[in-house]
Amino acid sequence: MTSGTGLVIRKERKKDFRVVENLIREAFWNRYIPGCSEHLVLHKLRKHADFIPELDLVAEKDGRITGQIVFSRAVIRDDRGEEKEVISFGPVSVLPEFQKLGIGSALIKHAIGLARDMGFAAVCIYGDPRYYSRFGFRCAEKYDIRTSDGKFAAALLALELRPGALKDTPGRFMESSAFAINESELLKFDTRFPPKEKAETESQREFMTLVSLRY
Numbered sequence: 592m593t594s595g596t597g598l599v600i601r602k603e604r605k606k607d608f609r610v611v612e613n614l615i616r617e618a619f620w621n622r623y624i625p626g627c628s629e630h631l632v633l634h635k636l637r638k639h640a641d642f643i644p645e646l647d648l649v650a651e652k653d654g655r656i657t658g659q660i661v662f663s664r665a666v667i668r669d670d671r672g673e674e675k676e677v678i679s680f681g682p683v684s685v686l687p688e689f690q691k692l693g694i695g696s697a698l699i700k701h702a703i704g705l706a707r708d709m710g711f712a713a714v715c716i717y718g719d720p721r722y723y724s725r726f727g728f729r730c731a732e733k734y735d736i737r738t739s740d741g742k743f744a745a746a747l748l749a750l751e752l753r754p755g756a757l758k759d760t761p762g763r764f765m766e767s768s769a770f771a772i773n774e775s776e777l778l779k780f781d782t783r784f785p786p787k788e789k790a791e792t793e794s795q796r797e798f799m800t801l802v803s804l805r806y
């Protein structure tokens with residue numbers, strides 16, 4: 592897809608892998624934790640059964656990859672162990688010098704449209720409601736959807752792609768196992784990238800406040 596602003600949104604290709612992982616690392620570095628793990632999440636996800644290749648997209652501006660988004664399969668599991676398939680996205684990121692220009696919104700809107708056309712029922716994510724509400728996401732509590740450990744959470748958000756898709760499907764949101772990262776694999780993987788300083792930041796404190804809102 593090409594928009595009026597010269598932004599091209601297309602599928603990620605094998606030759607983009609390295610550039611995209613570095614982009615993610617630049618965007619996430621020190622944002623939520625000292626350092627970040629999201630570049631390794633995509634690296635693992637591409638080989639995982641929950642990966643959705645049609646929804647692994649990059650945004651290109653003047654031939655340069657400036658943003659990315661990827662979706663994966665997930666489920667809502669009810670108390671009897673029955674599962675409803677949903678999808679989730681993340682990482683989603685834009686190179687710091689290209690943020691606040693609408694690239695993230697363009698990627699999210701385009702990908703959600705594709706996901707709807709592909710017939711997926713609903714999207715669940717962990718994210719900041721102040722950002723994602725503009726795409727129609729609502730607190731998952733509205734649909735009686737809890738975290739994997741059975742709590743409601745302010746950062747757990749849901750969007751129906753088909754009206755009514757989340758009606759009467761209470762349960763726990765179980766994201767892909769591709770998101771489980773261990774510290775030693777992350778440290779090893781990170782040595783493939785240019786050195787960066789880890790630091791504690793205000794955005795990490797804000798994030799901890801948001802994710803601790805569980806009830």
Ligand SMILES: CC(C)(COP(=O)(O)OP(=O)(O)OC[C@H]1O[C@@H](n2cnc3c(N)ncnc32)[C@H](O)[C@@H]1OP(=O)(O)O)[C@@H](O)C(=O)NCCC(=O)NCCS
Nearest residue numbers: 618619683684685690691692693694695696718719721722
């Ligand atoms: C989140 C991200 C992908 C948005 O991309 P973007 O191209 O900057 O977004 P857009 O230009 O479409 O929208 C910018 C708006 O979103 C807001 N926004 C972005 N991230 C936000 C957040 N976490 N919480 C609240 N608002 C946020 C900006 O303040 C701006 O608001 P405005 O429209 O009122 O000025 C980008 O900021 C990014 O890469 N962040 C680091 C990685 C990250 O946090 N990813 C999301 C993890 S859930």
